Amino acid sequence: MTDSVLRLEGIVKTFPGVRALDGVSFSVMPGEVHALMGENGAGKSTLMKVLGGIYQPDEGDIYMGDAKAVMAGPLEAKAKGIVFIHQELSLAEELSVAENIYLGELPRKSFGRVDWPRLADNTNTILQKLNVGFDAATRVGDLSIANQQMVEIARALTVDAKAVIFDEPTASLTDAEKSVLFDVIADLKADGVGIIYISHRMEEIFKITDRISVLRDGQYQGTVNTSESNEESVTQMMIGRKLDLSRNAAHHDLGDVALDVRGLSCGKLYRDISFEVRRGEVVGFYGLVGAGRTEIAETLFGLRDPSAGQILLNGEEVRITSPADAIARGISLVPEDRKGQGLVLGMNCRDNMTLPQVDDLKAGPFVAEGAEIAIFDQYRDRLDIRTPGWKQQAGNLSGGNQQKIVIGKWLSMHPNVLIVDEPTRGIDVGSKSEIHKLLRELAAQGYAVMVISSEMPEVLHVSDRIVAMYSGQIMRTFTSEEVTEDNLIQAISGITPGQAA
Amino acid sequence: DGHSVMKIGITQNNVGVDSYQTTYEKAFIAAAEGNDKIESVVLDAGGDVARQIAQMEDLIQQEVDAIIIWPTNGEAVIPAVRKAHQAGIPVIVTNSNIAEAGFDFVKSFSGPDNITQGARSAEIMCDKFKDVGIENEAQVVHITGQPGYTTAIERAKGFEDRLPEVCPNVTIVDTQPGDWNREKSQQVMEAFLVKYDDIDGVYAGDDNMGVGALNAAKAAGRDGIVFVGATNFAVGYEAMAAGEYWGSIYQSPVDDAEAALKTAMDVLSGKDVPFLNYFDTPKITQDNMGDYTKPVF
Amino acid sequence: MKPGTLSKALKSGAIWGFIVLELIFFSIAGEFLSLSDKAFMDWENMLLLLKQSAPIGIIAIGMTIVMVNGNIDLSVGATYAIAAIVLLDSMTWPIFAGLGDWVIPVSWLLALAVGTVLGAINGLIVWKTGVDAFIVTLGAMLGYRGIVFMFNGEQPTSHLNWTLVDFAEAEFLGLATASWFLLVVTVAIWFLMTKTVHGRNAYAIGDNREAAVNAGIRVGPHIMINFAIIGFLAALSAVVFYSESGSVNPNDGQLYELWVITAVVLGGTKITGGAGSVIGTFGGVIAIQLLRKGLGHIGADTSTVNLVIGLILIVVLILDRQLNVKGKEELKV
């Protein structure tokens, strides 16, 4: 296989207590989109970081073409033509879009000056290709997460890349942006660039990739041609067993209205929002980036003050002034940004999980550590969290397992109203269906559940009713019987039913 | 020259760092306010030469009639003093003098003679050693003021030059700074006591530090040590009265402040003033302390 | 105008607004409280203010780039003192005896070189050991001060060279030598930070170090260069100041780090790095010098000055925060 752009042989990487990569070998051909798949914590990101020069492998070699390549650091990897789009955003928020896209390689003039006109030109060319709604001078911190992700993606287009690594690029993108991304990938492919594509979304994998390599527990499981494979077999390779993907949304009786929102507004963020969630019901919120769903959730959790409207819990009007207040009223929020809002990365997994109830878990004046460990164990098993033990720092877990810690944290609060914002972002197929099952189960147990998601299959799969939002307003509410992909897409694009008809 | 009211500006070294300087400031303000011929601008350099030079410039710019300066550094302020001199404003130096290179630009110095003070402390200590008959074997430790302060340097020099002249067989076994600070000095003394089994005398750059050292000795149960300080503070005076502390140098910040103000007034009213205007800082020991009132600071 | 431009302008203008307030306050209060016949807002007085801002100002400009870079330097006061000693002492070294007044530029260069090296040592330690800059420079604040004392015991180091003093006291186009240095340094570092690749990378590193590393920016050398720059500027500040005063106490420069950091933060630089501007810092320096001068002008005594300066710092911070509140819609975290 001397014509490969990139070849890995026997890569081993260990962390204290974890053998993250255990002799992984595979290769990427020019003009190929190569999917890398595996459960959360299988070692995908670690492998890519080895490729990108961020980690040094304990054993094994990397070849580019025929030559052995040592990636002593990110700089060297980049110099060799490897571009790495990270799973977690890697941006300088205070700087402009242009400066971020060309981070580390700003065009120069004499005396080390930045060539601003050239920078702006180059950036605008790329942004046009990406068809985004912001310009080169925008401060990155002012962009939504999705747009920030687009800035990351734009970096792939700045250099003469030999290989581009996308680590879950679509986790926070909606369909429109995704299709732009796929166009970009097609262009790169046409230029003979080798592409490694990591994602947990099967439909994407089968849409754009040529071959699929699978990792399980740090070990290489094999490579298959995408065209000769299917979801089921790939899943089996990943998790070592068959997965039951049947919809588990058996109807059950709905209880009283748990949450009733009437005419809620919050400045320019959203206007006149009314909906209700009953006990036993899962209500999905679907919309484009910036539709204002997250802000509604934050308001219900006491993190924003509404400018108008009422919130009723169990029929009683309430003013929720802080998250502590919300928690006391039985509301839980699994936030959108797990690193920034969900976890204290330097804290161990157990302490993270019990943080909201630490005041209630007491033995005398002290925290009852035994009870904490029991809670941790329970949710580790239930959510299949992969970690060497509760003492592991949350920051050392893989992205998906971090997300599971956050979910466990809020499930263990046994809320009346559970709000989950992008609950399966970065979660592997197996766990994802577990979480979907869990959400249904919770509803069946009488929880009122709000699911905010940008993944249509997810919303369709778990919801009893779906609220479609566009630009801060509710366009339409569907029941699971009447909803179709088409009318949902129309609703979130701002086309009212009347116009659509 | 037709002035009915004299505007006198003063820039002090570092008020608030010890009660001597604070009492000086209070006394100066009181003296100036008690005299309706005087208006005063009182500034504090906070120990910072750059700020003091800026204050000199400010006073020149405000066109005061005379400037009193308590130098943060006897040499660094000379160019600023020259500026005042060139602007026709007489400059009086107070408390610690500026270097000789600047003498041409100042009218007078008013203050204590710190070298003499150091020398006198050496004499007090030596006399006491002779009294008890240990002048040929005594071992002395020396706790100095904040490193870098003119006063600290001059007193240390006076003491260390004079002691071998009067008591040639006494040895100074160790020197460490106590930063004008009682607690710091106590800590330094604690270490000395561990290190040296035989300490006969302690000289501290002021009484505050001297009393700190005394506290350390008392706590360690070591008596028979002769404590000598300088700038007699109230605590030192009391310790003397209690018979625990041998002697010090009597120096009143009130005298210091009033002498400076008076010198400035004399200069302005055209009187002849001597260039070096030392006010007296006598020895005070347990023997003669009755002649002096307890210091107010 | 883009949304947010106004609030941004207000935000970066906070320090200038504060300066105007100070001027108004001291002018009015000065009418009643000061015995000077001259008004506070006298042109000469303002020129003097600029000159007096130079020692702290030059260092503060350097601190801006270090803090934007995500670090801090607590050792600048000690570096300043060491550079001053080298400047004054080297003029008396026998090997330079034949140079006459040409010893002046030689000593200047020597002092600047020493400052640069001291800064670079801090930077190198931060880079190679990965110890936080706060700790490295807190240690250096002690260590460098120890070197100062080692040099001449507790004695001041002095050398009064009147040629040098005359140069330092000279005025050109109405501005004192020190003022010129302050202005030139401000412009030069402003240029460095806004126009050059090095400057922009400094922002990126301070903003998100991991992202900068991932993007292949050589973070270490940047850190070291920025520390070398602040070392150089601390030395330059000493060179400018001690050319005029001719003698350095071993204590000189103590607490400068605190004043400098205060000026930088008042000027709007983020303590955690990634944001800040040299022009803002310049405003911060002027604001502090105005405050000190103004309080002297109205005859406040030492305890009042301490009290007021402390409280004003806090008030400015509160005002700044009020200006930055995005409104009621803001996320309450």
Added chain:
Amino acid sequence: MATVTKQQVGNVLAKQGILIAFVAFMIAFTIANPKFLTPDNILSVVRSSAILGVMALGVTFVVISGNLDLSVGSMMSFSTIVVLDLHDKIGPAMAILAMFAMTLALGAFIGFLVGYLKLNSLIVTLGMLSAIHGLTLTYSGGKNMDIADKEGTWFSVFGQGTALGIPVPILIFVALAAFLGLMLSKTPFGRKVYAVGGNGTAATFSGIRRARTVFLCYVMSAACVATAGLIQASRSLGSQNTVGQGLELEVLAAVILGGASLLGGSGTIFKTVIGVLILGFIQNGLLLIGLQFYVQFIVTWVIIILAVWLDIAAKRGKLWSPIA
């Protein structure tokens, strides 16, 4: 099971690096001067470290919560002066109460500014460093404060007394360290302090009242400062306005030596105590060897950097930083 792997050794080093460094210094000093390790000297060092130590305990909370406190030195001067002044006016018991109340009020003020108004703690406490110094000078009129009857007051017990043969300041320090150590590591409040310092936003999203937590840390720090002021006042029964000046940086150095990160979220009381002792013994050891004071400065510099460096090097498993 008896074989010790390299990794285990590494783990021990990483966890106890600072302790090992401490033992190394002690051995070195003892070789240089055998008097160093005498019980008398040890007691005397620990006793004089107690004041710094008590302050460092409180600052540990503040630092773990992600903030700084540069005002503790000034505040300590304030409480010392106040309690000494009031001692003769309203009696020792009332004086102590009043002093604690005033010092806590200052702490609460800072806590309010940093916690509730979310102002930057470095600048706020820098401002308070200056403001409290001014307040102390105004209060005392710049004069030293002394208790008139130095022999006849029970007030001296806190600084000069002994119980069970151990000086009271040491007992106070140890008791407080144990109490606060438990509070930090075992109680819900301690957990919240770590969470707030580790990631304030995530803590808020977990229902922790971040402002209140920060506020309480500053009040706690003020309580420690007041205790330190009490020991100080009682030890010397008289004081200058500047007694605590400069201590803020020593306190911070001790806390950092103990391995607390200035970014917040890490550090322990036990390690802070070790940090305090290291500083105390370095100072004392160098005095005993008879080195010039400026050598102390230089040695402290080297030791601070070495200790922190080795600590983090052990944690990351590499001596040199991975920064390119």
